[in-house]
Amino acid sequence: MTNSIFDPVACISRERDATRDFIDILRREQAALQQPGTSLLLAIANEKAHQAQQLAQLSDARNYWLRKLGYTQDHIGMEHGLRDCPAAVGAWEELLQLAETASQLNKINGILVGQRLRYTQQAISVLQTSTHGGQNARLYCSDGQPQSFFGGRQLGEG
Structure with a gap:
């Protein structure tokens, strides 16, 4: 990739x-993440x-251009690379801000995801504690069937 193939103005824009x-x-x-549901997150x-x-x-293409020019792939290298293309400086500065x-x-x-995860873990813990007296209980048996919550009958039993 040479200077003629990598157009700094177009590529940085x-x-x-x-x-x-x-x-x-x-x-x-x-x-x-601030809404109660999770349907949009995936x-x-x-x-x-x-x-x-x-x-x-896009970053790889820019870094390749810098390498071909013999410059480092950092801010200093970009300053050198843009000396010959002052028209791209504005887009580069805006890119850095963005x-x-x-x-x-x-x-x-990431903080919101962590908070949501902690809340979910706490809710599961509360459910497990309240339904099984704090023992190492599961909400479902190993066969996938729901466990009874109150020691009586299984769900669906008359």
Whole structure:
């Protein structure tokens, strides 16, 4: 890949736009994590994974360009690479800001996932404790049938 194949303005602009799309997904994920249900989360997670893969490909192309120019694949290398292409500097600076926003949103979403997981684990623990006196009880038997909650009859028995 040479300078003529990798157009810094176009490629960095695509990476910036893809990062904006990723931020939109992260915001939708955050909203879904704050709702009681989980129905949207799987679809959002799949979309997020697809977008992250696209971002990785765009980043790989940029890093390949830097390597071919003999520059490091970091901020200093980009500064050197963009010396010959000042038109791409604005998109690069915006990309850096967007990447920071995406990182912060992703951290917040990770905290929300952790909180949701803890809540679910606590709810299961409370159910197990209240239904079986705190013993190492299961809500279902090994054959998949529900266990009785109150020591009497199995569910469905008359």
